[in-house]
Amino acid sequence: MSVVNLISSCESCTRRWKNFQHLTKEQLNIVNENRYEATFKAGEIILKQGSPTSNALFISSGMAKTYIEGLHGKNFIISIALPGRLILGPGAYVDSRHTYTVAAITSVQACFINFEIFKQLVRVNGAFAESLLEDISAKSQGTLNRMVNLSQKKMPGRLAEALLYFADVVFKNDEYEMILSRQELGEMTNMAKECVVRILKELEDSGVVYSDSSRIKIIDREKLIQISVKG
């Protein structure tokens, strides 16, 4: 990993976290002086579950997966980490440990911000603190929603949900490169990889999506939403 800073300053950064708008110019400067950049190749681990939360992470380009290393060596993929979003597990405010691992899917340019500095800014800036609460709350609500869905929906519903997540959140397009393997798609939807293949095929046979091993195209969005919602 290289350590050259490619972004000249937070102030001019186009991928800047929107919550930084609540900081004063001086405070943003403090952030800028306490960050460092690094680039990672696809497959490399950016943050490791259990390691100390010495930094908050942002991605300036590329994509990563965040996942919990669970029982019997089985992973559980939580989300796709994208540019412009704060990547900071709840452990930062619980046991000062990363709750999940973050691994690069594509080549990734990452920006690390000293967490003690970050935390200090939260303490002194009420609006910033509130915006962090909003960010964390949104993630927490997402997790609760996800937990209920994983519990109550059957496989087609869970997979449909994941396909829509990629279309709506990750790529903002109904046709996209499937950056996860079938195995990983299973780790995200709690399915065996063989089941992912089969249900994907069912969705294709019924004309809802087109899929080859590396590409997904949503053909009948309404129907896919219906499958996702009905469970």
Place this chain on the structure above:
Amino acid sequence: MSVVNLISSCESCTRRWKNFQHLTKEQLNIVNENRYEATFKAGEIILKQGSPTSNALFISSGMAKTYIEGLHGKNFIISIALPGRLILGPGAYVDSRHTYTVAAITSVQACFINFEIFKQLVRVNGAFAESLLEDISAKSQGTLNRMVNLSQKKMPGRLAEALLYFADVVFKNDEYEMILSRQELGEMTNMAKECVVRILKELEDSGVVYSDSSRIKIIDREKLIQISVKG
């Protein structure tokens, strides 16, 4: 529900949320002046999912269940709400709606605190804000952990986990009154009620717990933990 305040003030309250220690005397006074108490009978709904988060909730006595009303009328029990803990779903900072319903299991004395006031205190008091972040983060981490466990553990592991939750968190005792029905225990562990019955019987047959319909006694804690951890 009655509206007589039984607790004279926050300052003297023995069930006070520990995070209030970060407030000044004046700030605690503001809280005190913007709260109201109410009592609920077993079965009554204290907060309804989807309704506006006009208040943060605390329970001064009794127990309640918090649950999400999910698909096809199926509930998902998130936790047992206990005295001394903040009950505020993430929706408060997302869409100003309660993320889950809270219903009294026993007779409950509740204390409602105006959420706008609460939020204002978060804005002006950095230490209080940080303590709220810690509280919310702990819950969020718990949810993530729960989601992974529900996904990766089989029924015996999930049920064992719930039994230990009651022993360790709710009652702090290895013998306790099972306040949830088999149906509800299933809503907590994502199992059909019949399966709860069967696995409870298996645990009893193997000498791990004693159970009758209303009581649980953990006999072999080590083995129960092992079942819970191994999944």
Place this chain on the structure above:
DNA sequence: CCTATTAATTGATATTTATCATTGACAGAC
């Protein structure tokens, strides 16, 4: 271009879990 390796696919089968139907136990209403 060929080969080694990994990922995707497929079919057969086993396991896990849910549903259905029925019976028994218990608690509150009258």
Place this chain on the structure above:
DNA sequence: GTCTGTCAATGATAAATATCAATTAATAGG
């Protein structure tokens, strides 16, 4: 006390999902 409804328990069965084994595609190195 008896009725009545709800919850618990049990057995039989069905549905959902995982695993295993084998084959085929895709891909990265040499």
